């Protein structure tokens with residue numbers, strides 16, 4: 001691997017490269033968003049060039065769509081694809097029950113729709129994203145711009161009523177203005193510290209008027225591929241309840257990859 005890569009990037013690349021091997025000819029594949037997913041898109045582009053792999057992909061963001069086009073990956077809409085064989089995406093946190101926090105990159109809505117419309121979802125992440133309990137990473141909630149302050153207040157009241165300890169809700173900003181998602185919505189980041197019941201919280205949040213979707217992914221992820229800085233990867237399969245370690249020889253990503261390493 002490239003000498004300039006940080007340990008976290010090496011781990012992300014290892015996980016993404018291993019996950020790319022799960023894509024087969026003719027598949028319809030959901031492509032996630034973020035720096036780990038960007039390594040995946042590069043790895044899949046490489047497989048197309050080296051092996052003649054052919055598949056169609058649904059991107060979860062404009063950012064991923066642009067990168068996939070540059071790699072020559074055939075893109076289709078979710079409407080055109082109908083249903084997907086596999087989605088591969090990053091995560092901000094994952095726990096032992098395969099629950100996730102996603103949306104650090106602001107693409108949680110499309111990411112959840114695409115993952116839920118897939119036979120299988122594989123999460124790729126550096127091992128540092130594993131947590132005993134979700135919640136140290138602020139939970140993103142996508143809200144409609146109309147009356148978003150009222151939605152924020154309703155979320156705060158709901159958290160208070162549910163006795164959630166940390167309940168600071170902050171609008172996400174970009175350049176001093178509200179961050180706008182690909183769907184034209186805003187993001188509120190919930191600083192909770194610790195999420196005791198992710199399934200319950202996900203359901204409660206989605207009942208609040210103005211909330212479009214939240215970044216808790218429960219019962220969606222089927223496999224986690226966790227990467228280590230030395231290139232090792234660990235595959236955890238939800239159905240098999242088993243963990244497998246791979247020591248694969250990683251090809252050097254080279255300078256081509258330096259632009260996508262955050």
Ligand SMILES: O=C(CO)[C@H](O)[C@H](O)COP(=O)(O)O
Nearest residue numbers: 034035036090103104105107
């Ligand atoms: O949910 C996401 C984007 O909305 C990303 O998957 C998540 O933020 C992880 O990003 P990265 O791979 O850059 O660490």
